[in-house]
Amino acid sequence: MDGRVNADVASRRLERSLAMGKSSKDKRDIYYRKAKEEGWRARSAFKLLQIDESFDIFRGVKHAVDLCAAPGSWSQVLSRKLYLPAVRAGVSESELPKIVAIDLQPMAPIEGVTTIQGDITSLDKVLEVLSHFDGKQADLIVGDGAPDVTGLHDLDEFMQAQLILAGLTVATHILKPGGTFIAKIFRGKDVSLLYSQLKIFFPDVTCAKPKSSRNSKAFIVCRGYAPPEGFEPHHLTRILEARATSHTAGGEDGTVGTMSWPNNVLVPFLACGDLSGYDADQSYALDDTKTRLGPVQPPTTPAYKSAIELLKRK
Amino acid sequence: MTSAAYVGDVACVDVARDRVVAGIGSRVLVYVLDEKRRELRCVDARDALCGGARVHGIRAMPRGEAFAAYGARRTTVFAMEEVEGDARGGWRADGGTALPAHGAWVHDVRGVVEAESGFVMTIAIGLSDNSVERWSRGVDARTWTRTARVECASRCTLYTMALSASATWEGMRVAAGTIFNDIQIWGVVDGEVRARCVGHEGSLMRVRFGDDDDAVYSASDDRTARVWNVSNVMSSGYCEEVPPCAVLAGHVARVWDCVRIGGDRPVYATAGEDCTIRVWDVSNAHGTMTLADGVANQRDCEIATLRGHRGRGIWRLCVIESSNGDSFLASAGADGSVKIWNTNDWTKSSGANDGVVLRESETSYPESAMMVDEVEDQEDVAMESKEAAPKKRKTSKRRMSFFSADDEFIRVVRIARYGVLYVATNKGYLYRVVETSEGERWIWERLLENEYAIMSMSVERTDTLDIVSLADLEGIIHVVHVSQESGERKEMISWRASDPRVLLDVFSTQGRVYASIVGGVLKCWNRGRYSRCAFTLVNPYRHRILSIATSDALHLVLVGDQKGNLCVYDANTDDARELKLVAKKWSAHEKTSSINACEILPGPVFVTSGRDSNVCRWSLTTDGELLLDSKWTSPSKACVGFVSLNANGELARAAGFRETNFVVYSISDQRQMMKIRCQAQSTPHDVLMEDGDRVIFVHRQKTSLHIITRWNEHVNTAENESTSLWSHGREIHTVRIVPPPVDAVGAPLGIITGSEDGTVMRLLYDASRRDGTRVHSPGDICKHPGGRTVKAVSIFKEDEYSYILCAGGAKEVLLAFRLSWASDDLGSWDFKSVALIIPKPVDKAGTRAWTKGCGYVEPRAESDQRIMDVATYSRRGQLRVLYSTSLGAVSVVTMDERARVWRDISSLRHHACPALSVDVLEGESTWACSGGTDGTIALWRLDDSDIIDPAYVLEHAHQSGVNALCITRTADENAFIVVSGGDDQMLRVQEMRRDGDGVSPGRVGEYKFSHSSAMRSVWSDGERIISTSVDQRVKMWSISLTKDDICVAPTGGVMTQAPEPEDIDVLAAPDGVLTLVVAGRGFELFHIQ
């Protein structure tokens, strides 16, 4: 675009963008290096730490569950925040915090964390998670699960919601009243129903999201677990379904929320931190002036590996 | 607010009785297959699901009395009502009865043949929590009751599930695709899993039962589709493990669907994310077990690849059997189209001659002719051969294989017309090869025996003659006239055109013969006056001239060379020997790729096609510059060697090589017509793309010629304007309405969309048309020169008939086009676009650099920023463009239309984070606002100074990014308002009061929970606001100014069918009716009274 190269405007802009580029670069640099240095398996560890900064989620927490944990950076956070301090404080074996992590993918062991491989939406696996607690109750349940994205965006949103509801199932079994549940959400078309369903169990629900990311992914922070009176875990499906029915019945033709929102879905929004990792609206050049850093997260084998091999063989 | 049209992903397609029913958004469109014209006609449109749920499946009931549309948690059953007085026994869907919302996602619906007693209809509904429910309809047609629910013993969430056809509820079987990569087969009687189909290595995306229910077809994340035999599993008392009986691997992305299309032949079609449909004959793949064992012969298994869809992929396939026995495949694409493919090639047994779409024949050098010529040949060889000794033995060998590659071989082949070819060989022989009238054999006749090898040939047709021009190694041109009727050689003229061995090509068109000579020289002779060279021209770049076009009316000659350079010459020379160069363009095609074909159209418009797979249109400025008006890139990524234009001068087809495949692409219906594997690109070949539907391709295969004729029988609906719902197939980031001229009676609205796929598209919207066909005439205006995202567009009105379109996107590329409305002879209005500025992006970042886990990356150069938003305004009658970028730059530029570049005007300095949105308010002083990801809104007074500092900054107006901004006037002349919508779900109205040259904030109005998700776009006229958000709702608000603050109150809203809406545009008609367009994944139009 030669027309744009009006020399001084360009150079001024360059100066500014350099100044800016530097700061944003440094930010990424810091977090990347920090993840490396501090030995986190994935940068998403900082997301949980950031949520902690805003919500102080670990206060008074002893036992915890990490749903959809692989490769395990959130479990690492749990281990370091809950388990290791207790070990250092000389807490006896039986009194040590219990941390259970589950994922579809296998996970390398983490100190003080029991890992399970399985689908959290399958009832058998939920029961297996529970079995590790033998009677104890958890104070914190976190879930960073993300389903396979198909591109059929309503199906993706539904599957994401299924993971959250699976988390809620676990919560209804073992979350201590007053406990906290944190999960990744997709702020799509039916998020209001999800808010409304979560509000049955948690009086305090907040949507938290890094400021600069334009992604519709965010985290839902639900505090003060208080199931309805006389609630039994096996009521869950029925209660959720009833809420779904009444939610859609609220608006003509299920267009709930086109005039204003019913009170039970109003969830405050909180911009927390700035740790989106990088800005999706920008393309970046690989920085080859410095030595290339290895991946933080080891690549998993893609599902189509064999298919590619078959093609090669042709 | 009423919805008028929606264009978006077609998530499903199926056949209900004789109709094709497609699910688009929340609606179903019903099509009739016109068997003669082989196209789909939309006859009906129905709202199917409420609450913005998308239709993911259609299922006809076993007796054809109804069909179900389902998706998300919803199912609606439509009864088919006979249309009275319709001789063809037509039917119409009723208004539909919606079942209550289900507790989980509906994956499949099946009608049970025998309804439950006491009910008139019974259906089974398969749900994502691995359960099946039975619902029955009473005599009262409107009420449905759930009468049973069976849960599988294995409880988990499914991405896909299929129910088998069954006469009774008890006989119903379920195939459930789990995220553990297996398929569970269970029956509704007890919910016990009877079989697990294992072998897939990725999540299951689709499972289907075959027609006989003995087979299950599956499509998966692992890029394969598989076929399983489950005929006997229900009888066994335990859970059996079933291996696949076929593995179909070849897709290069995830596979979304798999159907069987062959009757007796095991032919399957699969479709997926790579936008291809692949056709497989698994008879070769039978007996193979799992991927680990390897599949014996994969390649033979795949028999065709059908291309034509674009965007995110093909969601669904269905087979249509027409009443006359033809079979078709319908594909439902993310690009909003339903395409119909003829599958007779694979389903009809050979011998059926009617309706063939592909004919292949082969012909070798005739042996009898070889015998006769033997003696002469010997002599010829003897004369030429330098080695005398082994001569005899060689000759005797030649007798055996006269046409072997190391001896005589075909050098050039040209197709004169269907059934007639001309073949020239290295021995200097010219043959006329004609197909016998029965079409069984080809006859070779030798027309010419020349002394030297023939290097190039061109065939021109007159009414009665084929005029064959040949160039030989000696530099001699021979023109042979052949009677079309008798095939006799009538006349032959030869003359020396150049020194030996420098004559490269001969072309003949419009009664002239041209010779392309080494060094970029082109000589021309007029027919019948070969004694005198009519003119010469020299390519200033000195490269070999490969293509030529002339226009007698315009007196122009256009040539393209081997290195992508383009030259135009003035042919208006009576006796001047050398033509004058009018214009030249160095490297007109990228990366010095050759220009293989060119054309001159009235205008003049020059069309060139090159090896870089682009077809470009150029125009000539008065100062002799060639300007690129548009560029079309072959989706097949083939080098474009041939193009054909239709009667209107529009591109109809393009053809060329991609590696060793020859590909013919039909541009009008966006479809690859054929792909033929050749041995090498350099083998002699020719293609003839006739006006009608026929394409003939011929190429040499060893010692024979392979002739392929394809009729364009793979019709798809994009051809038919009533069903041409057609979109990017990717997220639309931006949309604008182009108003028609006020005096244009009955003119449609223009719609411009810019998308993630890097294209800017245009469509027309005609409110007076039948529902389902209101959006029509889609087309690409341009592709982002770097092939990257188009983020924002803005239109600027020049006058009633003309607008300037500015589109911004990745790599800080800003494009400009002129859109002009015009009506044709029939009084129908349309607009055309002409490129004004297409900058070349400099890709300083190299490749797309962010790769997961590769560490941090930094923007290396300024041009790595992308334009986030664009607004246009006029200053003293001149266009100004305001845009913001992802590095926080906000700039004003203007267009230099002569030089076709942008000129910088001002740089607006404030944001230190991506600037997401901008808007402008024109007036005696022009005000603008911009919003950043940090929630800050800056206000600017635009006065054309080099550097502008904000007039005011609203810090932390939002908690998070300011996604949407609109600046507008109010009743108060000394104030204006800024409406902003944030990522934080808040709608904010800020009054700004003017004092002198500055502004200060006035009253504020806020609505905290305006949407339940991030807001994306707002529009306001000072009294009302229309907003949209990722929550898929469009809401209207009223603004009322009170003494101390501003009151924002909701006044209405709807759910839109367009998921993830990103942008809206509103057009106010003089009568007060608003037309609103909302775009996201697809776009929807509303009328607001």
Ligand SMILES: C[S@@+](CC[C@H](N)C(=O)[O-])C[C@H]1O[C@@H](n2cnc3c(N)ncnc32)[C@H](O)[C@@H]1O
């Ligand atoms: C973004 S990663 C989690 C990262 C993790 N929090 C960390 O910090 O390392 C999402 C994970 O969700 C898991 N997942 C998705 N669906 C699941 C399901 N149904 N059950 C269990 N895990 C699931 C995936 O296997 C994936 O590892």
